[in-house]
Amino acid sequence: MGAPLWFVSIAALLAFSAADVLDDCQLVGGDKKSAGEQAVLAKLAPLKGKRFEAKTKEGSDDYKYSFVVCGRLSNDSKSTNEGLVQSKEGSTDTSVIGRINDTHIISGTDWILLIYGSGDKYDNHCNSEARKAMVMISCSKKTLRGDFTVVQEERNKSRECFYLFEMDSSLACPPEESHLSVGSILLIVFAVLVAVYIVGGFLYQRFVVGAKGMEQFPNITFWQELGNLMADGCDFVCRSRPRTSDTAYRGVGDDQLAEEPEERDDHLLPM
Numbered sequence: 001m002g003a004p005l006w007f008v009s010i011a012a013l014l015a016f017s018a019a020d021v022l023d024d025c026q027l028v029g030g031d032k033k034s035a036g037e038q039a040v041l042a043k044l045a046p047l048k049g050k051r052f053e054a055k056t057k058e059g060s061d062d063y064k065y066s067f068v069v070c071g072r073l074s075n076d077s078k079s080t081n082e083g084l085v086q087s088k089e090g091s092t093d094t095s096v097i098g099r100i101n102d103t104h105i106i107s108g109t110d111w112i113l114l115i116y117g118s119g120d121k122y123d124n125h126c127n128s129e130a131r132k133a134m135v136m137i138s139c140s141k142k143t144l145r146g147d148f149t150v151v152q153e154e155r156n157k158s159r160e161c162f163y164l165f166e167m168d169s170s171l172a173c174p175p176e177e178s179h180l181s182v183g184s185i186l187l188i189v190f191a192v193l194v195a196v197y198i199v200g201g202f203l204y205q206r207f208v209v210g211a212k213g214m215e216q217f218p219n220i221t222f223w224q225e226l227g228n229l230m231a232d233g234c235d236f237v238c239r240s241r242p243r244t245s246d247t248a249y250r251g252v253g254d255d256q257l258a259e260e261p262e263e264r265d266d267h268l269l270p271m
Contacts, residue, residue, distance in 0.1 A: 024100070025083075025103040026101045026102070026103055027041065027103050027105065028102055028103065028117070036107075037105050040106075040107040041070070041103075043107075043171050044069055044137075046171060047070075047144070047169065048069055049068065049070070049071040050068065050069050050071075050145060051067070051068050052066075052068075052145070052148035052167065053067070054148045055150075061088060062090075063087070063088055064088075064089060065086050065148075065150060065163075065165070067083065067084045067135065067165065068083055070103075072100065073085055080096065080099065081100050081101045082096040082098075082099055082100075083103075083116045083133070084096075084097040084098045084163075084165075095120045095131065096119045096131070097119045097120075097131050097132070098115070098116020098119045098132060098133035098163075099118045099119065100116060101118065103116060103117075107172075109174060110138065110172055110173055110174060111136060112136075112171070113134060113136055114135045116132070116133040116135075117130065117132045119131030119132060119133065125155040125156075126155055126160075127158055127159060129159055129161065131163065132161070133162070134162050134163065134164050135165045135166070135167065136166040136167075137166075137167055137172045138166060138167070138168050139174075140168035140169060140172075141173055143168055143170060146167050146169060147167060147168070148165060148167045149165065149166055150164075150165055151164040151166055152164050198217075200218075201217070201218020202218065204218070205217070
């Protein structure tokens with residue numbers, strides 16, 4: 001026996017409602033979606049579901065704006081995919097500024113513009129068209145999620161009115177490309193070869209030859225002789241004084257030890 005018709009209808013209605021409630025941004029573009037927009041949207045994945053709030057004052061009224069990146073502000077069954085909502089302080093009145101099922105996204109070198117459309121309609125402005133939220137995400141390498149602020153509400157036109165917000169994030173920054181010069185590559189290769197030579201030679205000398213102490217260093221005799229030659233060359237080239245100098249005191253030579261001629265005093269004797 002089949003299920004009652006009313007039960008089938010309620011189940012279908014619940015399934016339709018569940019499918020109509022989103023948990024992610026839905027890009028607008030018909031059957032074909034832009035690969036570029038999808039790539040930019042994927043860049044915002046670390047901010048997905050993050051909640052931001054900003055406050056502003058208009059006359060004597062205080063307003064609070066609540067924003068979620070590609071997520072709904074309310075998770076109950078009455079949610080209408082609201083992604084950015086305006087609420088008045090001290091009042092229960094709220095207005096949906098934009099919904100995530102009507103998402104547009106544009107990017108530049110160091111910025112991303114996230115647009116939520118299909119908000120609640122204006123009462124007396126912009127020919128009662130639907131509200132639209134535009135969030136400008138600017139590059140800031142110092143923070144993943146900066147402050148969310150209100151820039152302006154443009155509602156003095158007859159159409160295409162919008163709310164403009166801004167925030168900083170490193171996700172809007174271009175990727176940093178690292179290019180190694182030829183000299184850097186050669187230095188890296190040389191350093192690797194030296195490391196392999198020292199480690200491999202040490203292991204060979206220790207475990208194969210059985211050397212101990214300084215003898216474990218590969219080709220220790222060659223490097224010692226090379227060091228001595230380099231020291232001699234530096235000593236020869238860099239010294240400004242002669243290596244030997246005359247002594248301050250003259251040595252006693254054989255000529256100084258010769259017997260002095262005998263002094264005769266015969267001329268003093270009386271004749």
